[in-house]
Amino acid sequence: MILLMAWRNIWRNKLRSLVIVLSIALGLFAGIAVLGLYKGMMKSRVRDVIDAEQGHLQIHEPGFKKDEEPKFILSDGQMLFNTINKLPQVKAASPRSVTNGMLATASGSAGVRINGIIPELEYRTSQLKAKITDGQPFDANRRNQVMIGKKLALKMKLKTGSKLVLTFTDSTGNLVSGAFRVAAIYQSNNTPLDERNVYVRIADLDNLLNIPGAFHEIAVLLKNDEEVVSVQTLLQRRFPGYQIENWREISPETDLLIKTTNQYSYIIMVIIMFALAFGIVNTMLMAILERTREIGMMVALGTTRIRVFFLILTETIFITVAGAPAGILAGWIVVGYFNKSGLNIAGMGKEMMSSFGFGTMVYPEFPGDKLPGILLIVIGTAIISSLFPAIKALRLRPAAALMR
Amino acid sequence: MAALEKIPDKKETVIDAHNISKVYNADTVPVHAVNNVHLHLLKGEFTALVGPSGSGKTTLLNLIGGLDKPDSGQIYINGVDITRLSSGRLIDFRLQNIGFVFQSFNLIPVLTARENVEFIMLLQGKGSSVRDRRVKQLFGQIQMENKLDSRPAQLSGGQQQRVAVARALASKPKFVLADEPTANLDSQSASNLLDIMLKLNREEGMTFLFSTHDQRVIDRARRVIRLVDGRIVSDTAAVSTAHTQ
Ligand SMILES: Nc1ncnc2c1ncn2[C@@H]1O[C@H](COP(=O)(O)OP(=O)(O)OP(=O)(O)O)[C@@H](O)[C@H]1O
Ligand SMILES: [Mg+2]
Numbered sequence: 108m109i110l111l112m113a114w115r116n117i118w119r120n121k122l123r124s125l126v127i128v129l130s131i132a133l134g135l136f137a138g139i140a141v142l143g144l145y146k147g148m149m150k151s152r153v154r155d156v157i158d159a160e161q162g163h164l165q166i167h168e169p170g171f172k173k174d175e176e177p178k179f180i181l182s183d184g185q186m187l188f189n190t191i192n193k194l195p196q197v198k199a200a201s202p203r204s205v206t207n208g209m210l211a212t213a214s215g216s217a218g219v220r221i222n223g224i225i226p227e228l229e230y231r232t233s234q235l236k237a238k239i240t241d242g243q244p245f246d247a248n249r250r251n252q253v254m255i256g257k258k259l260a261l262k263m264k265l266k267t268g269s270k271l272v273l274t275f276t277d278s279t280g281n282l283v284s285g286a287f288r289v290a291a292i293y294q295s296n297n298t299p300l301d302e303r304n305v306y307v308r309i310a311d312l313d314n315l316l317n318i319p320g321a322f323h324e325i326a327v328l329l330k331n332d333e334e335v336v337s338v339q340t341l342l343q344r345r346f347p348g349y350q351i352e353n354w355r356e357i358s359p360e361t362d363l364l365i366k367t368t369n370q371y372s373y374i375i376m377v378i379i380m381f382a383l384a385f386g387i388v389n390t391m392l393m394a395i396l397e398r399t400r401e402i403g404m405m406v407a408l409g410t411t412r413i414r415v416f417f418l419i420l421t422e423t424i425f426i427t428v429a430g431a432p433a434g435i436l437a438g439w440i441v442v443g444y445f446n447k448s449g450l451n452i453a454g455m456g457k458e459m460m461s462s463f464g465f466g467t468m469v470y471p472e473f474p475g476d477k478l479p480g481i482l483l484i485v486i487g488t489a490i491i492s493s494l495f496p497a498i499k500a501l502r503l504r505p506a507a508a509l510m511r
Numbered sequence: 512m513a514a515l516e517k518i519p520d521k522k523e524t525v526i527d528a529h530n531i532s533k534v535y536n537a538d539t540v541p542v543h544a545v546n547n548v549h550l551h552l553l554k555g556e557f558t559a560l561v562g563p564s565g566s567g568k569t570t571l572l573n574l575i576g577g578l579d580k581p582d583s584g585q586i587y588i589n590g591v592d593i594t595r596l597s598s599g600r601l602i603d604f605r606l607q608n609i610g611f612v613f614q615s616f617n618l619i620p621v622l623t624a625r626e627n628v629e630f631i632m633l634l635q636g637k638g639s640s641v642r643d644r645r646v647k648q649l650f651g652q653i654q655m656e657n658k659l660d661s662r663p664a665q666l667s668g669g670q671q672q673r674v675a676v677a678r679a680l681a682s683k684p685k686f687v688l689a690d691e692p693t694a695n696l697d698s699q700s701a702s703n704l705l706d707i708m709l710k711l712n713r714e715e716g717m718t719f720l721f722s723t724h725d726q727r728v729i730d731r732a733r734r735v736i737r738l739v740d741g742r743i744v745s746d747t748a749a750v751s752t753a754h755t756q
Contacts, residue, residue: 112622115622404617404619408611408634408678409602409603409606409631409634409682410606410634411599411603414634505578509578509613
């Protein structure tokens with residue numbers, strides 16, 4: 108009967124109830140839209156990290172990552188690479204020689220990370236070929252070609268065909284340098300990486316580093332995101348001497364970004380609901396004020412205060428939760444639409460987005476995984492905003508209330 | 512009155528109030544709304560509480576009904592001193608022992624007539640077959656079998672008051688308190704309500720204590736208690752009152 112009364116009480120002032128229901132729906136919709144945007148951005152960021160930057164796994168000699176010294180070549184690298192390449196879970200793998208050095212032109216110099224690659228393997232692993240905006244991919248018949256990022260090209264005033272000099276120390280500690288010609292300029296979603304990484308043929312680099320046929324790193328792309336940990340442990344068991352890391356370990360900042368974004372999502376939701384709670388409290392207080400005599404009469408007849416409390420609580424929860432399906436549905440439809448068609452957020456500043464490693468097209472995704480949390484927040488809001496009106500109702504003295 | 516108390520009556524006492532007083536605004540301008548009142552009511556009585564406006568009728572009914580606490584004195588209902596009950600216990604005591612009819616705004620607007628009557632029995636935890644039987648019986652007695660599913664807003668004032676009387680009796684209380692139950696009714700409806708109250712008094716032996724201004728209502732009471740300035744100035748049978756006036 109209390110439930111029935113709560114339900115009917117909601118319909119007593121339809122307009123007022125509708126305003127609350129709509130505001131909850133709108134708030135939820137806004138929250139879901141923002142969360143969907145976040146989720147889409149995070150997902151594409153993770154895709155970039157895996158598909159265009161690091162791969163799922165990377166393998167190094169244990170000492171390498173500390174200072175990236177050229178002497179820490181992967182021992183038995185060729186055997187290791189062949190084994191990995193044959194694993195059924197592996198989609199592509201790319202061996203890389205890596206060293207840090209100086210890029211110099213007639214007009215200036217910049218610190219860079221030089222990646223010696225086998226072009227065909229690298230193209231399949233980090234989509235390097237697809238990122239080319241100007242020039243041609245590596246030509247098998249030419250030597251000492253280099254591929255540089257757009258940001259670096261602008262900074263150093265380099266064009267395809269320009270000449271530059273790379274200087275670094277070889278595996279024995281001697282300073283060496285080589286002249287290279289820009290074959291292509293590439294651009295990814297991640298400007299800082301573009302500015303720092305240059306690519307040359309592994310043979311050219313190994314020659315200068317004096318490590319013929321060797322390399323420092325194998326980047327591995329898997330067919331399936333879910334198999335990262337299982338392949339990692341499998342490889343680690345078979346090759347205990349190497350440092351094998353997954354993308355979360357290689358790029359802890361991405362992992363952290365995802366985790367903080369998750370927390371942030373809930374905080375946004377709580378803030379939205381908190382703002383709405385004021386409206387709910389106000390409305391319910393008005394509803395109770397109007398019903399002072401009625402509640403006083405109920406208490407006079409022998410309705411316990413717990414029951415009155417429960418009535419107000421149920422009413423508030425009904426009215427709050429009623430808005431949830433509409434808000435969630437609207438969020439689902441709109442997010443679903445933009446998930447297909449994509450949302451261009453270039454308006455927020457292409458420069459700014461790509462300096463954080465984000466593309467300008469976002470494909471928002473319905474945050475279904477956060478739905479239980481969101482509903483919990485909504486119900487929490489309902490309970491908290493009903494407490495104050497309910498307590499107010501409990502304070503009523505029946506005799507005074509009846510005399511109006 | 513002394514004679515009445517001496518009669519070795521098989522009738523039980525339902526209300527026994529001793530020396531009760533209620534003062535409003537004690538620290539500014541004290542109003543002795545109820546001043547040293549003694550009241551003794553037996554089972555089956557049909558008593559009117561009369562007096563000028565502000566004489567303390569509502570206050571006295573609220574004290575007896577446990578809606579308010581007196582500043583001094585004891586109120587025994589069925590042997591229990593309700594002035595000593597905690598407010599939580601008092602709510603349950605009212606539910607089990609006292610039926611209320613108010614001047615207006617008696618019914619819960621979102622519930623139908625039948626649900627309003629059932630509501631009190633639900634609070635008492637009565638089962639559905641008991642409730643159904645009682646609802647049928649009571650709506651027969653108030654002659655409103657055809658209005659079971661009407662909302663209060665769809666009922667006339669007189670019909671609402673009849674439902675309120677049915678609701679007051681539904682819980683099988685020891686007695687029914689009614690504060691000006693006919694004040695908002697036209698004379699026809701008022702007389703009709705009185706008929707029903709008298710019938711229930713006869714058929715169910717229900718004890719009624721009601722306040723009123725209306726002389727025609729007073730005329731039909733079996734006992735009339737007159738209040739002036741919070742004191743009982745007369746307590747006599749209606750017939751003799753009518754004769755003296
Ligand atoms: N809550 C209150 N605070 C202060 N004074 C009150 C309060 N309630 C009643 N009084 C005063 O107590 C006295 C008795 O009031 P009460 O309402 O009991 O009279 P009544 O006989 O029911 O009057 P009426 O016939 O107009 O209903 C009046 O003087 C009134 O002003
Ligand atoms: Mg009064």
